[in-house]
Amino acid sequence: MKGLYILLTVIFLTSCQQQSKEDINKAKQASIDSMKVEINKQRVIDSMKTEMAKMNEEKIEAQKEKVVVVHQQDATAAAPAKKKGWSATAKGAVIGAGVGAATGAIVSKKKGEGAIIGGLAGAAVGTGTGAVIDSKNKKKE
Secondary structure (H helix, E strand, C coil): CEEEEHHHHHHHHHHHHHHHHHHHHHHHHHHHHCCCCCCCCHHHHHHHHHHHHHHHHHHHHHHHHHHHHHHHHHHHHCCCCCCCCCCHHHHHHHHHHHHHHHHHHHHHHHHHHHHHHHHHHHHHHHHHHHHHHHHHHHHCC
16 A cells, blocks of 8 residues: 555656646747747847938938039029028017017007007017117128
């Protein structure tokens, strides 16, 4: 009877060891599979980075060609006039009108009338201030 217990214990232990070996093999295989998936993902990422670098190089080359064409046109034709922004007079008029209208609407009991009067007065003062600034800038040049 004692021998039977020992035999059953040995069979049980060996079957448990066999089961754990199978689990270990499954875990190894799962790890290998996940590594293969990650390697494939990295290959895709690398190939996309390579393609993006090629596209950027092509864009740079195209821009260089445009620059060359522009320079060739400049040599044959007169240089285009530089766009000017707003003059200080125009900026002063717009800013003065806005501030004057807001102030007139706030101060006056008749909001619409105060805004109109304030806007006109502010535009006049802003135009004068801007004209002074423009004349100083012209003297500097």
